[in-house]
Amino acid sequence: MTASAGSTADAFWTTTLRRWNAVCWVLFAVMAVGLAAIDRPGGSKYAALLLLGAVVVSYAVLYRFPANPVVRPHVYLSVLVVALGGLAYLRNNYAALFMVTLPHYWLFGRTPRASVVFLGLATAATLAASVLRHGWTVEFFTEILVSTVLVVAVGGLIGLWAHSVVGQSAERARLITELEETQARLAEAHQRQGAADERERLARDIHDTLAQGFASIIVLAEAARAGLGSEPARSAQQLRSIESTARENLAEARELVGSPQRPGQVAAGSVAQTLRRTLDRFAEDTGLTVDAELADLECDQQTRIALLRCTQESLANVRKHARASTVGVVLARQPDGVELEITDDGGGFVVAESSGFGLDGMRKRLAELGGRLTVTSSVGDGTRVLALMPLTAEAGEASA
Incomplete structure (x- = not known):
């Protein structure tokens, strides 16, 4: 008793x-x-x-x-x-x-x-x-x-x-x-789990936005400093990219601490336009060839953000690790949703041995919205990242 x-x-x-x-x-x-x-x-x-x-x-x-x-x-x-x-x-x-x-x-x-x-x-x-x-x-x-x-x-x-x-x-x-x-233990466990989930979400958002932006600024700053004497025009362009990336980071930081758009609301514009701006910036900053086939479709804000973050993370990995010369990006409408495929002709890696936060963060982000991420790669054969996301009925009708 x-x-x-x-x-x-x-x-x-x-x-x-x-x-x-x-x-x-x-x-x-x-x-x-x-x-x-x-x-x-x-x-x-x-x-x-x-x-x-x-x-x-x-x-x-x-x-x-x-x-x-x-x-x-x-x-x-x-x-x-x-x-x-x-x-x-x-x-x-x-x-x-x-x-x-x-x-x-x-x-x-x-x-x-x-x-x-x-x-x-x-x-x-x-x-x-x-x-x-x-x-x-x-x-x-x-x-x-x-x-x-x-x-x-x-x-x-x-x-x-x-x-x-x-x-x-x-x-x-x-x-x-x-x-x-x-009930008290369950409420405490829910509270701890909620706090852990919130920390993980913030960590993922910071990694996908601010951290990637700072990494890009560092790479651009190193390249600009190295080319100040030999390629001043190129260095000037890189400095402009640094400024633009810093402004975007500032906007992302304000968005993180502000009130985000309500989940499920259809965002203005298409995800293709958002990805196009990201790819153009990447090609300009790195000098790599980017082949993009982006279908003009509408999706809700959460899906749009998830596809954008997957693209940013994949491009950041290409910049830091792949040693590639060409990147291919395909955005297409599928019967069960929208598909985003990102490939590169870099050195590749062993997927099972990958322990980075980026791939795991992409998987969790997509899983929260009912999507899935498939990463295929081997040493010397490049990398293929495939993201499949379901669309809400409202976004699907707008896209159709």
């Missing part, structure tokens, strides 16, 4: 105990007054007062100092059993105390087995004391034995039912606590 479930059961017992506590103290006071003021002086009177006092003291200690909930309740129940047996032997008015203290066996027994044992001992003690006082008579059988057995049987059934109800309540409390803890 969890701490919460245990505290629920303890709260039930505490509330019930407080209710019966008031009844018990009233009864103790009435019996004490009755024994002291009404009965005649004698040994039996003082013995009865002593037994009642022992019950009162043990009950008061139990109620005032409940620090040891295992030993002290059983001590009190033992005193109660002895006192009931003694009062049944000394007097006839023990029945009220027996009736009122009947729930105590269930309140302090803690377990059904202990409660039944102490209740059985109390019943046996009172019946045995009554037999010793009155003898085995018809009156004893009809008035004392039958009534006591009926009261104990009803009290036992009620006690067992109460224990069952409390057990079910504790189990429900335990299940509720576990459910709340599970």
Whole structure:
């Protein structure tokens, strides 16, 4: 049982105990007054007062100092059993105390087995004391034995039912606590996953935009510096490219921290125009031959951005690693979406051994939109990057 479930059961017992506590103290006071003021002086009177006092003291200690909930309740129940047996032997008015203290066996027994044992001992003690006082008579059988057995049987059934109800309540409390803890852990896991996804998205966007732009600026700056003396016109053109790339990076940075266009909205213009500007800039900066076949089609903003990022990443890899002379780019409409193919005649690489962030970022970006990326390459045979993206119905109708 969890701490919460245990505290629920303890709260039930505490509330019930407080209710019966008031009844018990009233009864103790009435019996004490009755024994002291009404009965005649004698040994039996003082013995009865002593037994009642022992019950009162043990009950008061139990109620005032409940620090040891295992030993002290059983001590009190033992005193109660002895006192009931003694009062049944000394007097006839023990029945009220027996009736009122009947729930105590269930309140302090803690377990059904202990409660039944102490209740059985109390019943046996009172019946045995009554037999010793009155003898085995018809009156004893009809008035004392039958009534006591009926009261104990009803009290036992009620006690067992109460224990069952409390057990079910504790189990429900335990299940509720576990459910709340599970929900809290799940919410925390979702929060951590959301934060991780957001960090990954930002890292991917920064890699695809700002990082690529800075890498391009570095390459252009190195080339411009190297050609300042021999090719001033070429260096001037590269400086203009640096300026243009820096402005684009600034615009990308503002877009990253601003409010992006809503996903699914059809963007103005075609993706072909966007890719054409990127390819022209790449050819101008690198001097490589770019063969482009770009179909004039419309697509939503998210798809347009994904295709643009794939193109930028592929061109950046060509610039940094491929040592190619020609790059081919084909954008075509397919029955199930739009297809972008980028090839180069560079040195190639082993795809399985690639550990860069760029290819993995492209795959995840396309997968988030329902697309897929296929990279084919081998050493000495160039590289082929194939991106297939589905189109929304609105963009598909506009493209058709």
